Amino acid sequence: MNVTCFLTLYVLKQFNGERSARGAFHLLKGKKNAQTLADAKLFDVSHVFGACNFITDSTFQQMIDNLSNDRSIEEISNNSYRLTACGEEKLASFLKEADYIKQLNGLKYSPMENKFWQLVMLYVQCISNMVRKENQFLPVSSDPAIFSLVKKQFPVTYNERVWTANQLLKELSELLTGVHEKSAGIFVLRLSRYKRIGLTIRQVAHFMKLEEDETLLRFKAVLHHIMFSCFEWPDRYPVLFRLLNGVALKESLTLSAKKTLEWLNRGKPLEEIMKIRNLKRSTIEDHIVEIAMHDPHFPIEEYVSVEEQKAILHVYERLKTRRLKRIKDELETISYFKIRMVIGRVGVEKDAVGEASEKPFRI
Amino acid sequence: MLRKMQLERLLKSHFGFNSFRKGQREIIEDVLEKKDVLAMLPTGAGKSLLYLLPGYIFDGSILIVSPLLSLMEDQVEQLKKAGEKRVVAINSFMDPGERSRVLHQLSKFKFIYVSPEILQSPFLMNKLIHMKISLFVVDEAHCISQWGHEFRPHYLSLSEARRKLGSPPCLALTATATEEVREDIKKQLEMKNVVCHIHSVDRENITFIVEPFFTCDEKMERVKELAKILKGPGIIYTSTRAWAENLSAFLMESNQLKVAAYHGGMETHDRLLIQKQFLNGQLDCICATNAFGMGINKPNIRYVIHFHPPANMEAYVQEIGRAGRDQCPSVAILLYNEGDKEIPSLLIEHEFPDENQLIELIQAASLMDKERFLQWLEGYGISSTAKRFIEFQFEQEKMFNREEKTKEQLAIVFQTILNHIQKRKQYKLNKLDEMFHWIVKKECKRRGILKAFGEHLTYKNKNCCTICEATIQPFLNHKKREPDSFFQWEKELHYIFSRVT
Ligand SMILES: [Zn+2]
Helix, strand or coil, X not given: CCHHXXXXXXXXXXXXXXXXXXXXXHHHHCCCCHHHHHHHHHCCCHHHCCCXXXXXXXXXXXXXXXXXXXXXXXXXXXXXXXXXXXHHHHHHHHHHHCHHHHXXXXXXXXXXXXXXXXXXXXXXHHHHHHCCCCCCCCCCCCCHHXXXXXXXXXXXXXXXXXXXXXXXXXXXXXXXHXXXXXXXXXXXXXXXXXXXXXXXXXXXXXXXXCCHHHHHHHHHHXXXXXXXXXXXXXXXXXXXXXXXXXXXXXXXXXXXXXXXXXXXXXXXXXXXXXXXXXXXHHXXXXXXXXXXXXXXXXCHHHCCCHHHXXXXXXXXXXXXXXXXXXXXXXXXXXXXXXXXXXXXXXXXXXXXXXXXXXXXCCC | CHHHHHHHHHHHHHHCCCCCCCCHHHHHHHHHCCXXXXXXXXXXXXXXXXXXXXXXXXXXXXXXXXXXXXXXXXXXXXXXXXXXXXXXXXXXCCCHHHHHHHXXXXXXXXXXXXXXXXXXXXXXXXXXHCCCEEEEEECCHHHHCCCCCCCCHHHHHHHHHHHHCCCCCEEEEECCCCHHHHHHHHHHCCCCCCEEEECCCCCCCEEEEEEEECCHHHHHHHHHHHHHHECCCEEEECCCHHHHHHHHHHHHHHHCCCEEEECCCCCHHHHHHHHHHHHCCCCCEEEECCCCCCCCCCCCCCEEEECCCCCCHHHHHHHHCCCCCCCCCEEEEEEEEXXXXXXXXXXXXXXXXXXHHHHHHHHHHHHCCHHHHHHHHHCCCCCHHHHHHHHHHXXXXXXXXXXXXXXXXXXXXXXXXXXXXXXXXXXXXXXXXXXXXXXXXXXXXXXXXXHHCCCCCCCCCCCCECCCCCCCHHHECCCCCCCCCCCCHHHXXXXXXXXXX
């Protein structure tokens, strides 16, 4: 039996015959509908949500048939299954071995795992080459969005680059010590560096003499572990946190605001974005407010001068209200847009966990 | 004389070269005289220079039609790297915002790459009509010929596009086209007083080896041995995705080689990694379908093995042409056994719908408008080549016109398309026969290839081909492969971020 099989067993056990095998399929596949999302929480299986997003309908059905045939599960009603004693036993011994399953957090992180990995991969490859002053290498991405994210966060001076390389080594060493030896190996083999392009899952599996499914799941578990740790202790992993934040931010924005953010990242001013996207000024302003609320690093000074910020905050503290109309009445010359931006920020700053003062890119 | 110096100055200042490669200057001179030019020259001979350099002399823009997204993007990337900012590729995968930004200032761009599909967009065409297009370039021009090996129906609309643009001078480029196809290119693109620059398809530094086998197992044994003894890097071509996978796993297990599979069924990102590993010299060999190769410019490929013969001579010449671009001796080895004709024959069958399917398709199309039909076609169980074929044929037969068709009319459409299918199938099967004829014929392989392209053999290298008793001796690997060092993640992680080179 391979890992996918065991995960299916696991989900069926949690479902305890109260949901169909179809439900297990949607869950492992990571289908984002209300029912599946509710099931994930209800049956306490949100960590394996989307864990097998590569699975197809027919391979899943095949697996259910195999599990029935070797009497690991039995059908109790139409397409609902229960584990047999034999199935329970197999699952228990698997879970004892597969400690990495616990580090998965699919519901929370699978939507951004791919983007985050792309970003880490290209960033590490760039750093690895740049600290050796090598700027002729084959980049491991062809996605312009990933390039621009890396560019945006890439240290400029050589000294900063060396500092970042050391810091990344520190962060990754620490994070990888927290996972199984095998999983750490998988992750490192997948990274690209000076003179070496990272391996595919299949290649890593072959190299480590593991099954492909297990290799992929272990790899995902490492990614989730890194994401979890970065969100939890941003000041301990400042470089990775900044990379993650770039991705996480985009995932939580509305689609339209995302587009605006892309243009902003390319250095386009508000007026030009209005023209390009053929949208009203107020719409783009809404987007910018939304972005500023999600990203504590968004430079609102470009839109509201420090004096204006002070003035707005001053009124805000005095009136102790979030009602814009009342604040606006006190500040005739300052636009709603500016007020919303600053007031929106007040909530975010608290969540930023002192990261802003850390200034990780200075030596 | 003045022009000669001017050209060389431009070559130096824009491209950093001191002199032209063989044949480039003559073609460029003809292009500059605003003649219609058909140029056939081997891949890697510097085709893009033929329109890039005139771009710096003409005052208008250069429009380049290219069939492959990846090729276009590669070109654009390279040009931008070289400092040319006025270059853009317009294709249907572009972000809509980006596209509208580009289209609004299209005339600012000097080099505009487009796909033949996107060129049919009236909006784009309207923009182009109001600009000055100094040169109309058709890359991989053999795609325009239904007698070519990579026929793309959309290419047929290029003549109309060119006419709409006021018939600017045309430069048609290809690496492999038989005489028949070349004639077709001229006709379809409505080229007048064409100047042809046909370079020999011969690759003097490549040795041709053809080996027969009784069974597929024997062939497997041989390919295992070859991959072990030959000096890499190399490409092994197979006819299907499954074979590319199988062979790569087999070679990895049995030879302890660094081998990877590459085919169109793999995930985009895995494909990218494998491709870059190969370019980076991390792989001894790659087992691939014909999806691998276009746009890959690796000069030191030492061997190309065909585990299955390709479907025609053009494809063969194109695939072996990826070996030895650095002009060093390289070898092309073709292995075959009796049953090898089956897969390509089957693939040819799959390129077209069968009779029953054709009836179903016509019925469906008569009930829907174009958009809905194409949506429906997506989910219909025929190959994507067959889908492209059908879409084009229906367009030709005006199936999507407003007025309803009578039963009789539909019957005529059916018969017309069916005839077409039969004709094309027969043609392809003949091409396949020609390929196998070449394989078994006791004639110098080089002479045979040249003949297929209407050329005569004038020069043979010492190690010419199987028939001329060539050996693979010069291509053997004498260096011992270093075993992998023991892998430890901490050590590797430290190395990644260290400054040690
Ligand atoms: Zn010969």
